[in-house]
Amino acid sequence: MDFSHLLADRTHKMGASAIREILKVVSQPGMVSLAGGIPAPESFPMDIMGELAEKVIAKYGPQAFQYDFTEGFPPFREALVPHLQRKGICTTAEEILIASGSQGALDAIAKVLVSKGDKIAVEAPTYLGALQAFAPYEPTYVKMDTDDEGLIPECLERVLAANTVKLIYLVPTFQNPTGRTLPVERRKQIAEIIQRNRALLIEDDPYSALRYRGEAVPPIRSFAPENVIYLTTLSKVFAPGLRLGVCVAPPDIRRWIVVVKQGVDLHTSTFNQALAAEYLSGGYITRQLPKILAIYGPRQEAMLNALAVHFPEKFSWSKPEGGMFLWAEGPKGLDIEPLYWKAIENKVAFVPGRYFYTEPGEGLSTMRLNYTMCDEATIEGAIGVLGGVLNGALGTRPGRGA
Amino acid sequence: MDFSHLLADRTHKMGASAIREILKVVSQPGMVSLAGGIPAPESFPMDIMGELAEKVIAKYGPQAFQYDFTEGFPPFREALVPHLQRKGICTTAEEILIASGSQGALDAIAKVLVSKGDKIAVEAPTYLGALQAFAPYEPTYVKMDTDDEGLIPECLERVLAANTVKLIYLVPTFQNPTGRTLPVERRKQIAEIIQRNRALLIEDDPYSALRYRGEAVPPIRSFAPENVIYLTTLSKVFAPGLRLGVCVAPPDIRRWIVVVKQGVDLHTSTFNQALAAEYLSGGYITRQLPKILAIYGPRQEAMLNALAVHFPEKFSWSKPEGGMFLWAEGPKGLDIEPLYWKAIENKVAFVPGRYFYTEPGEGLSTMRLNYTMCDEATIEGAIGVLGGVLNGALGTRPGRGA
Numbered sequence: 001m002d003f004s005h006l007l008a009d010r011t012h013k014m015g016a017s018a019i020r021e022i023l024k025v026v027s028q029p030g031m032v033s034l035a036g037g038i039p040a041p042e043s044f045p046m047d048i049m050g051e052l053a054e055k056v057i058a059k060y061g062p063q064a065f066q067y068d069f070t071e072g073f074p075p076f077r078e079a080l081v082p083h084l085q086r087k088g089i090c091t092t093a094e095e096i097l098i099a100s101g102s103q104g105a106l107d108a109i110a111k112v113l114v115s116k117g118d119k120i121a122v123e124a125p126t127y128l129g130a131l132q133a134f135a136p137y138e139p140t141y142v143k144m145d146t147d148d149e150g151l152i153p154e155c156l157e158r159v160l161a162a163n164t165v166k167l168i169y170l171v172p173t174f175q176n177p178t179g180r181t182l183p184v185e186r187r188k189q190i191a192e193i194i195q196r197n198r199a200l201l202i203e204d205d206p207y208s209a210l211r212y213r214g215e216a217v218p219p220i221r222s223f224a225p226e227n228v229i230y231l232t233t234l235s236k237v238f239a240p241g242l243r244l245g246v247c248v249a250p251p252d253i254r255r256w257i258v259v260v261k262q263g264v265d266l267h268t269s270t271f272n273q274a275l276a277a278e279y280l281s282g283g284y285i286t287r288q289l290p291k292i293l294a295i296y297g298p299r300q301e302a303m304l305n306a307l308a309v310h311f312p313e314k315f316s317w318s319k320p321e322g323g324m325f326l327w328a329e330g331p332k333g334l335d336i337e338p339l340y341w342k343a344i345e346n347k348v349a350f351v352p353g354r355y356f357y358t359e360p361g362e363g364l365s366t367m368r369l370n371y372t373m374c375d376e377a378t379i380e381g382a383i384g385v386l387g388g389v390l391n392g393a394l395g396t397r398p399g400r401g402a
Numbered sequence: 403m404d405f406s407h408l409l410a411d412r413t414h415k416m417g418a419s420a421i422r423e424i425l426k427v428v429s430q431p432g433m434v435s436l437a438g439g440i441p442a443p444e445s446f447p448m449d450i451m452g453e454l455a456e457k458v459i460a461k462y463g464p465q466a467f468q469y470d471f472t473e474g475f476p477p478f479r480e481a482l483v484p485h486l487q488r489k490g491i492c493t494t495a496e497e498i499l500i501a502s503g504s505q506g507a508l509d510a511i512a513k514v515l516v517s518k519g520d521k522i523a524v525e526a527p528t529y530l531g532a533l534q535a536f537a538p539y540e541p542t543y544v545k546m547d548t549d550d551e552g553l554i555p556e557c558l559e560r561v562l563a564a565n566t567v568k569l570i571y572l573v574p575t576f577q578n579p580t581g582r583t584l585p586v587e588r589r590k591q592i593a594e595i596i597q598r599n600r601a602l603l604i605e606d607d608p609y610s611a612l613r614y615r616g617e618a619v620p621p622i623r624s625f626a627p628e629n630v631i632y633l634t635t636l637s638k639v640f641a642p643g644l645r646l647g648v649c650v651a652p653p654d655i656r657r658w659i660v661v662v663k664q665g666v667d668l669h670t671s672t673f674n675q676a677l678a679a680e681y682l683s684g685g686y687i688t689r690q691l692p693k694i695l696a697i698y699g700p701r702q703e704a705m706l707n708a709l710a711v712h713f714p715e716k717f718s719w720s721k722p723e724g725g726m727f728l729w730a731e732g733p734k735g736l737d738i739e740p741l742y743w744k745a746i747e748n749k750v751a752f753v754p755g756r757y758f759y760t761e762p763g764e765g766l767s768t769m770r771l772n773y774t775m776c777d778e779a780t781i782e783g784a785i786g787v788l789g790g791v792l793n794g795a796l797g798t799r800p801g802r803g804a
Contacts, residue, residue: 001628003602003654006568008517008539011658041464049467053455062443065451065641100502100645100667107666111538115410132665136513137410166408200405226403239467241672243502252405256413263534264509265502269671270643 010136019128019355022340026349032382034369035349037176037324043292043372044239048284055282056274064274070262072098073273079280080246087208088218089230091248097257099245100268102206102233105257106133108264109167109202109229109249112256114139118166121159123151125327125356125363127176127204130169139166141358148318150175150182153189160197167200172220174207174323177356177368181320184217191223199227200253206233209289211322212297226250234276236324237289242272295372296324302376303369303383310387312396317369324372327353330365330390337364339389348385412538421530421757424742428751434784436771437751439578439726445694445774446641450686451677457684458676466676472664474500475675481682482648489610490620491632493650499659501647502670504608504635507659508535510666511569511604511631511651514658516541520568523561525553527729527758527765529578532571532606541568543760550720552577552584555591562599569602574622576609576725579758579770583722586619593625602655606633611691613724614699628652636678638726639691644674697774698726704778705771705785712789714798719771726774729755732767732792739766741791750787 026035056064060075071077077093084091099105106129114120114137122130124143131141142163145155151170159165170190172182182190194201203220221228227250234244245268249257261267279285303326307317317328330336336352343350353366371379387398428437458466462477473479479495486493501507508531516522516539524532526545533543544565547557553572561567572592574584584592596603605622623630629652636646647670651659663669681687705728709719719730732738738754745752755768773781789800 001600001652003652006515006602006655007658008513008515008520010517011514011662014658014661017661038469041468044464044467046459046464046467049459050456053459054452057448057451057455062446062448062641065446065448065643066443067440067637067642100670103665104667111410112413113408113410115412118410129665129668136662136665198403200408235469239464239673240469241467243667243669243671250403250405253408256409256416259416259419260413260538263505263531263538264666265506265645266531267645269502269645269674271641271674272671 010138013138014135019351023351025344030347031349032347032374032378033349034371034374034382035351036370036373038373039236039240040295040372043295045279045284045288052275052278052284055278056271060274064271066270068267068270070258070267072096072268073270073277075281076273076277079277083280083285084232084246084248087205087232088216088222089248090222095248095254097247097249097254098268098273099247099261100265101235101243102204102231102245103129103133104243104261104264104268105231105245105247106130106202108257108260109253110134110137110139111260112253113166119163121156121163121165121168122358123170123175124358125177125353125366126169126358127171128356130204131358143358146178146180148180149186150180151186151190153186153193156190157193160193160199165199167202168194169202169204170220171204173205173217174210174320176207177325177351177353178327179318179320179323179325180327181217187217187220188223191220194227195224200229201227202229202231204231206236207323209237210293210296210324212293212300214321221248229253237285237292238276238279242269242275244268244272244276298376299371299374299379302379303371306380306383310384310398312387312391312394312398314394314396315390324370326369326371328367328369331394332365334365334394336367339393342389343386346385346389348382350386412540415540416537421753425753427746432749433751434749434776434780435751436773436776436784437753438772438775440775441638441642442697442774445697447681447686447690454677454680454686457680458673462676466673468672470669470672472660472669474498474670475672475679477683478675478679481679485682485687486634486648486650489607489634490618490624491650492624497650497656499649499651499656500670500675501649501663502667503637503645504606504633504647505531505535506645506663506666506670507633507647507649508532508604510659510662511655512536512539512541513662514655515568521565523558523565523567523570524760525572525577526760527579527755527768528571528760529573529606530758533760545760548580548582550582551588552582553588553592555588555595558592559595562595562601567601569604570596571604571606572622573606575607575619576612576722578609579727579753579755580729581720581722581725581727582729583619589619589622590625593622596629597626601629602631603629604631604633608635608638609725611639612695612698612726614695614702616723623650631655639687639694640678640681644671644677646670646674646678700778701773701776701781704781705773708782708785712786712800714789714793714796714800716796716798717792726772728771728773730769730771733796734767736767736796738769741795744791745788748787748791750784752788
């Protein structure tokens, strides 16, 4: 029976996803994928998972398997206080909400705040998963320009002056897709702008722990705690399959997130929260994080070196101090998408950057490259293949470092 | 800072929840609660949880902790095929979707289908958690009358004739809140009615495995598979804190549930799905289910016996063959809510039945009683207290069985 006439208005608009279509080929056998945004399985603390499970079962018994508070499992919320403190987030267990991944928090925030047609200000380019969480609530987007240091504060100022903006969404550290990090000065400017405009900002921070070089930058929330909903996740420092997101929000927003989340999934898995509580409070994370960095750091370096060797001179790319992605940009006028298909023929996948923009026609010459899922030799080979495709298209020879 | 002006239209309407307010007192120390809808912790297979976790870690390794398909972890979907078959649901692994609890499926279905003002037909009384999942999508409700055998098919027929109904929502077996079960003849009639009207029905089936007496009744879906979205959960037969719901839907609805769920939480916990896969495929559930029934059956019996002894003659109640709830109804004109507060003073909690109706003024003399969380002696004592309160209000003496 055909039930398509029953679909809600919002559903028709969610429609076919162009990126989902083009990425279908990524799972073909033999494909080397720089397209994903997935932590390496070898970064998971598999050697202690059994021990953590045993500990949780012994310590909490059936409580770890029972229905629990929508706000989150209290021992996990407690364990997050010092963890967040180390990230520059001063808060209490009561102020912390647990979500089913950051995705769950993004969904709940949009459900609480966004009416049809409301404006969300986003970086250009921005994180696709956030757009996917927001889409069912039918917002419109106002794009804010970025440069090598992320969001340009003056652009935020202009956007807030010219629009009634419901919500600002940023990934300030090792951004997805660009890898860029907002310097502390810009963070302070942005904090001042949102305070003065009484604006509300989502600071989405999944990657800041993945720092391979340089100094940590304080979160925007540390400069404007009342105007920021801060999100982070255990997906990149523990295990993404456990679906554990963390949200610190101003009290009158937080209250509604709880009401909304109760309707969505009652609460996030108690057992998984208990595992994470032990992982944090037992100090396991302190031992695991250096291992994770020791896997990703050399992969990033391998990619940066290979880009210098193989990519055309006319390309530039980000050189982030951490995270999971690099962002490469070719000469204006170059359309990367046909070259995506050429790369696929040569068994290398990436994501054409245009898909991270809310407006069509932008970012045509850009590409996102992930380096967490492949070892150094594979990355070197894959960038070689991509360099060949790009040089072929431009009629040039490999770049600067060659 | 006050951000209440930023709330979405839908959020204002979710407002304060009257039931949440009255149930706040339930967690007072010393309270005996017949108010919950929570499985007994002693029903969880704690003796094998460690073994299951070890098995999963050995068998699936990091895969059990990695991002996974939005549709669900393939080995869990495979293991559900024979499990659902035993419930009378013939389907394939491809047709099964995993949700974060049934709640997650209800949210996703409403998100896919319900536009503001759309009509959802529900039993009077109906399951509150479903109303909570639907609320943010701003439906209106059409109530369908019920009797001791559940939904009256003629009423469904009338409702479909008089209204454009987007969705019908039923809990046909051991309903929450009444405990009632639709007999097979009514199921066939309902199947015929929805087929003839090309209507779509959610059959929410969390309780059918909790049968203490009598014969299983086939699900409505077995008579109208193309018109039914079937939901079940592992919360009552494994552990609710793992948040594992199961959804079998017609293909063109299923496709959209996946798109929507991806925006909500990407996917349900891989590790928890892997635990459930082992629990089902390893035959653990076959050994656990009789233990669960051996806990709940005597508790239900104790409550039924105590009601006969202590409740006023003017009260009647459901005598279900399974599930978690009994539904008691006093004489017309009796308002139970003031007596709720009397009972609370005497340290016994239940849920006044009015909260399970979508229309104000209905069910004033009704109450929902849960028997899964207390042992037989506690149940006997609590029903004695409630009987005293009710007899006091009616100026009567204890009932029939005394």
